Amino acid sequence: MRGSPHAHMPLWVKNAPKYNGKNTDEKTILEIIEFCDKYTTTWFPSIDEDGELHYYVKELQSHSRNHSKSCLICHGTICRFEFPRAISRRTFISFPYMPKNDEDVELIKIVKKTLRDINIELNNLEKDKILTWTDFDTILDKYNWTYEYYEWSLSTVHSRPKIFHKREPNARWINQYNEELLRAWNANMNIQFILDPYACARYLMSYTTKPEREMSILLEATHKECREGNVTVHEEMKKLTGTFFNHRQISVQEAIYRAAKMPLVYSSRGFVFVPSHSNSCRFLKSREALQQLNPNDQNIYMSNLADKYFDRPFDEEFHICMADFASNYEFFAVKRVSKNPRTPIKYLRTLNFAVKKRVGKSAIIRFPHFHRENDAENYFENLLSLYLPIRNRNELKKPYELFYEEGEMFDNRAK
Structure with a gap:
C-alpha cells in the first residue's frame, strides 16, 4: 500500500564480487552473475509447482499491468520501473553499445523500434495465455532475429551497464526477489546488484529529499492569490504558513506514527x-x-x-x-x-x-x-x-x- 513504512538501503555482502567498471575482468563478471543467480530470482512458479510461493510472488512481487500514476513517465506511455521487463534465458551484464557513425545511429533506431514492436506483441499474447519460450521464438523468427541478436539489442536501450536477470516469459511483470527472504518477510522487495554506486546514492537521496508536489501546487496558488490581492508581506507569510500546516497530505500510516509518537527517523550517526x-x-x-x-x-x-x-x-x-x-x-x-x-x-x-x-x-x-x-x-x-x-x-x-x-x-x- 502506498505510504506504508518501507526501507531503501544499500547492503554490503561479505565476500561479494566487486564490479570495477570497464576494468572488470571476465572472471569477476562471471562471479557477479553467479552471485546474482545465487541470491536473486524472478521465478514465477505455477500453483502446482509451489502454491505458497506462487501466492507470494503474485501478490507481493508482481507489478500492476495497469500501472499507477506514479510509475508512468513520458506523458503516461513508459513505466519508469521498466515493466514489463525483458525476458532472458540467462543472467548477463549488458554493456551499452556506442554508435561510431551515422549508420550505427540509424541501426539503433531500427533496433529500438523492433524491440517495442516485440514488446507489444508479447503484451497482446499474454492477454489470452501464459507466455512460453515457443511464443517468444516465434516472434523473433517473424523479425528474422536470432536470440543472440536479441540479447545484443538490449545493449542499445541503456546508456550504462545493466544486469538482465534470467527471466521466463511468464515473469515479465515480476520484480527479482530472494526466495527465502520472501517466504519469511511476506512483503515486497526489490534486490539489485549495484554496478553504479553513484546512481545508487543518487536514487537514495532522491527519496530522502523527495518534494511533495501537491503541497508545492497549493503554496504556489496561495502566493498567486496574495499577489493579486495586494496583501502585505506579513499577511502573505501568514497565509502561506496556514496553507502549509493545514493542507499537507499524509498517509494513514504516517498519521498513526505521529499520533502514537513513534519515531519517523533513525540514524546510525548524529x-x-x-x-x-x-x-x-x-x-x-x-x-x-x-x-x-x-x-x-x-x-x-x-x-x-x-x-x-x-x-x-x-x-x-x-x-x-x-x-x-x-x-x-x-x-x-x-x-x-x-x-x-x-x-x-x-x-x-x-x-x-x-x-x-x-x-x-x-x-x-x-x-x-x-x-x-x-x-x-x-x-x-x-x-x-x-x-x-x-x-x-x-x-x-x-x-x-x-x-x-x-x-x-x-x-x-x-x-
Missing part, C-alpha cells in the same frame, strides 16, 4: 550544526530571561556551540578545532550531569554547561557554506574558524585568505 562563522544567526534568550537583564546589557543571546567551544577547558585534550569539538563532544546543562557518567565530565570555564566525549561514533557536522570565488573572505573565515584550534576569534587576522595561505599553525586536514 548530526550537529556548527555556527562557525562570526555572523551566524543567534537565538534570543527567553522573554523571562531578557526581562531580568539590565536594559544596557548586550548579552541577549543564548549561548551556541561556538560560545561553548571558546569556553572549553584549558586541558591538553581540548587543544582541538571547532569541527572536532562539535563532532566528538556533546554538552548539556550542569544541572543534568549524571552522578555516574559513562565517560569523564568536564565543566566549561564560565558557562553553566558540562562537556563529555561522545560514546560510539562521532557526529557528522554541518556548517555554513560560502562560495570561494564570489565570497572569499567569508569562505576563508569560516574555514579557519572550523579547522584551526583557537581560543577566540581575535586570533584570526584579516585578510583571512592571506592568513589561510601564510599561517603556519593551520591544520593541514582542511586543505
Whole structure:
C-alpha cells in the first residue's frame, strides 16, 4: 500500500564480487552473475509447482499491468520501473553499445523500434495465455532475429551497464526477489546488484529529499492569490504558513506514527550544526530571561556551540578545532550531569554547561557554506574558524585568505 513504512538501503555482502567498471575482468563478471543467480530470482512458479510461493510472488512481487500514476513517465506511455521487463534465458551484464557513425545511429533506431514492436506483441499474447519460450521464438523468427541478436539489442536501450536477470516469459511483470527472504518477510522487495554506486546514492537521496508536489501546487496558488490581492508581506507569510500546516497530505500510516509518537527517523550517526562563522544567526534568550537583564546589557543571546567551544577547558585534550569539538563532544546543562557518567565530565570555564566525549561514533557536522570565488573572505573565515584550534576569534587576522595561505599553525586536514 502506498505510504506504508518501507526501507531503501544499500547492503554490503561479505565476500561479494566487486564490479570495477570497464576494468572488470571476465572472471569477476562471471562471479557477479553467479552471485546474482545465487541470491536473486524472478521465478514465477505455477500453483502446482509451489502454491505458497506462487501466492507470494503474485501478490507481493508482481507489478500492476495497469500501472499507477506514479510509475508512468513520458506523458503516461513508459513505466519508469521498466515493466514489463525483458525476458532472458540467462543472467548477463549488458554493456551499452556506442554508435561510431551515422549508420550505427540509424541501426539503433531500427533496433529500438523492433524491440517495442516485440514488446507489444508479447503484451497482446499474454492477454489470452501464459507466455512460453515457443511464443517468444516465434516472434523473433517473424523479425528474422536470432536470440543472440536479441540479447545484443538490449545493449542499445541503456546508456550504462545493466544486469538482465534470467527471466521466463511468464515473469515479465515480476520484480527479482530472494526466495527465502520472501517466504519469511511476506512483503515486497526489490534486490539489485549495484554496478553504479553513484546512481545508487543518487536514487537514495532522491527519496530522502523527495518534494511533495501537491503541497508545492497549493503554496504556489496561495502566493498567486496574495499577489493579486495586494496583501502585505506579513499577511502573505501568514497565509502561506496556514496553507502549509493545514493542507499537507499524509498517509494513514504516517498519521498513526505521529499520533502514537513513534519515531519517523533513525540514524546510525548524529548530526550537529556548527555556527562557525562570526555572523551566524543567534537565538534570543527567553522573554523571562531578557526581562531580568539590565536594559544596557548586550548579552541577549543564548549561548551556541561556538560560545561553548571558546569556553572549553584549558586541558591538553581540548587543544582541538571547532569541527572536532562539535563532532566528538556533546554538552548539556550542569544541572543534568549524571552522578555516574559513562565517560569523564568536564565543566566549561564560565558557562553553566558540562562537556563529555561522545560514546560510539562521532557526529557528522554541518556548517555554513560560502562560495570561494564570489565570497572569499567569508569562505576563508569560516574555514579557519572550523579547522584551526583557537581560543577566540581575535586570533584570526584579516585578510583571512592571506592568513589561510601564510599561517603556519593551520591544520593541514582542511586543505
